[in-house]
Amino acid sequence: MHQVEPIATESEPTTAAVKRGRAIVLTSGKGGVGKTTTTANLGTALANRGASVVMIDADVGLRNLDIVLGLESRVKHHLLDVLEERATLDDALIPDKHTEQLFLLAAAQSREKDEVDTEKMQALVSSLRERFDYVLIDCPAGIELGFKNAVAAADEAIVICTPEVAAVRDVDRVVGLLGNRFRPQLVINRLRPALVKKGKMLSVEDVNAILRLPLLGVIADEPEIIVTTNRGEPLALRKETATGAAYHAIAARVAGDDVPAPMPPAAKTSLLERIGSLLGRNRA
Amino acid sequence: MIEFLKRLLGYQGSSATAKERLRLVLMTDHLELAPDMIEAMKRDLVDVISRHVEVDRDRIEVNFERQDRTLAMLANIPILSVNRPNGNGSVKSESAAESKPKHKRAEDGAPPTRKRRRRKKAASPASSPA
Numbered sequence: 001m002h003q004v005e006p007i008a009t010e011s012e013p014t015t016a017a018v019k020r021g022r023a024i025v026l027t028s029g030k031g032g033v034g035k036t037t038t039t040a041n042l043g044t045a046l047a048n049r050g051a052s053v054v055m056i057d058a059d060v061g062l063r064n065l066d067i068v069l070g071l072e073s074r075v076k077h078h079l080l081d082v083l084e085e086r087a088t089l090d091d092a093l094i095p096d097k098h099t100e101q102l103f104l105l106a107a108a109q110s111r112e113k114d115e116v117d118t119e120k121m122q123a124l125v126s127s128l129r130e131r132f133d134y135v136l137i138d139c140p141a142g143i144e145l146g147f148k149n150a151v152a153a154a155d156e157a158i159v160i161c162t163p164e165v166a167a168v169r170d171v172d173r174v175v176g177l178l179g180n181r182f183r184p185q186l187v188i189n190r191l192r193p194a195l196v197k198k199g200k201m202l203s204v205e206d207v208n209a210i211l212r213l214p215l216l217g218v219i220a221d222e223p224e225i226i227v228t229t230n231r232g233e234p235l236a237l238r239k240e241t242a243t244g245a246a247y248h249a250i251a252a253r254v255a256g257d258d259v260p261a262p263m264p265p266a267a268k269t270s271l272l273e274r275i276g277s278l279l280g281r282n283r284a
Numbered sequence: 285m286i287e288f289l290k291r292l293l294g295y296q297g298s299s300a301t302a303k304e305r306l307r308l309v310l311m312t313d314h315l316e317l318a319p320d321m322i323e324a325m326k327r328d329l330v331d332v333i334s335r336h337v338e339v340d341r342d343r344i345e346v347n348f349e350r351q352d353r354t355l356a357m358l359a360n361i362p363i364l365s366v367n368r369p370n371g372n373g374s375v376k377s378e379s380a381a382e383s384k385p386k387h388k389r390a391e392d393g394a395p396p397t398r399k400r401r402r403r404k405k406a407a408s409p410a411s412s413p414a
Contacts, residue, residue: 165306172310176317199297206303210310 021052021129024136024254025154027178029170031141033162034189034219037229039138040068042158044236045251047102051133054093056125057107058150059140060116066106070097070232080108083120089127098237103132113146125153143177151177157184158216158254163191163202168210175211186213187250190221194267204263217250219243220264304353311355315348322346329359338365 026039043055057065066072074094077087096102128135137154140146157178161171175184195201204218222243228235236247246262326346340362347358
């Protein structure tokens with residue numbers, strides 16, 4: 001099987017004449033599993049480490065990444081303006097409000113996904129890689145042309161999955177479609193440890209027994225993610241929170257640091273349950 | 285505590301159901317996405333069976349069916365002739381032998397050819413197949 005070189009090279013700080021940044025697509029097949037939220041948080045965390053990052057919203061027609069980042073009022077030009085040469089790249093790149101060296105290239109809202117030309121998209125990403133350490137591509141849901149364009153321009157993939165039957169099935173399909181050019185890494189999103197403990201939700205092990213992908217990390221289903229999305233401030237800005245720290249750990253792993261995959265803390269066990277399990281152990 | 289008691293009594297949460305459904309749906313998906321593999325399997329199956337009986341290669345049907353908690357492969361392989369037990373000569377047959385479902389899971393049964401042979405032995409003294 002074709003092996004992609006291990007993700008272990010934090011790009012050199014511009015000593016070389018031409019930078020060769022990494023183009024990573026974030027995909028899932030299924031919609032609503034948290035691709036956009038993950039892109040915003042991973043971008044924020046990577047830029048926080050001192051890397052230069054551009055995030056491309058490839059979800060043409062359903063622009064969302066600007067909202068999650070709180071940049072919706074600053075979008076003047078979008079991806080298709082650049083691809084069709086109505087705006088320069090510099091005009092279209094929106095600097096982030098909170099994090100330096102972090103930029104957004106917004107999706108076109110009034111256009112359709114099949115209006116994106118695959119080759120032009122590849123050329124754009126290629127030129128962005130010369131300017132940035134990371135090009136994160138927020139892939140649209142589905143496996144049609146929008147997906148194909150987003151994937152064609154990337155050379156690494158992160159797949160986002162929630163612990164649900166439909167999401168795992170779709171990721172399985174997407175991994176098949178990505179083919180041997182990629183060795184996708186997995187982020188499990190929206191895990192609820194209390195439900196896992198009660199046997200009411202697929203566990204990390206259950207999901208990855210099927211997908212068998214290198215695990216970047218696990219993000220818990222926390223109400224604060226909704227709150228931060230409401231405000232347009234990615235949780236990765238608050239490193240002191242458990243989920244914010246988890247995004248930073250994922251970013252560190254993407255950058256090649258040897259840190260463990262973040263896991264949400266296990267659900268608390270009540271005193272009664274602890275007594276119960278003690279009794280159980282004696283009986284067994 | 286209630287959860288613990290449930291677990292003690294072998295109660296499984298809905299995640300077990302999810303796991304089971306996922307396992308089956310992915311098997312079906314993978315089969316659907318690999319028609320070449322199914323063709324190859326059909327060929328191999330026929331090659332093995334043809335060592336013992338002559339089959340009608342053009343009328344073979346292979347289907348996959350969900351049966352309760354397993355995925356079953358159902359093969360309908362019309363037999364044209366069967367060699368006489370002691371060697372020479374063969375008896376022509378027009379009846380199609382419906383092979384028993386061959387379960388994908390290993391623990392669910394012996395390889396298909398053995399199953400077929402066993403069925404034949406059982407049928408021969410009674411003269412009419414079940």
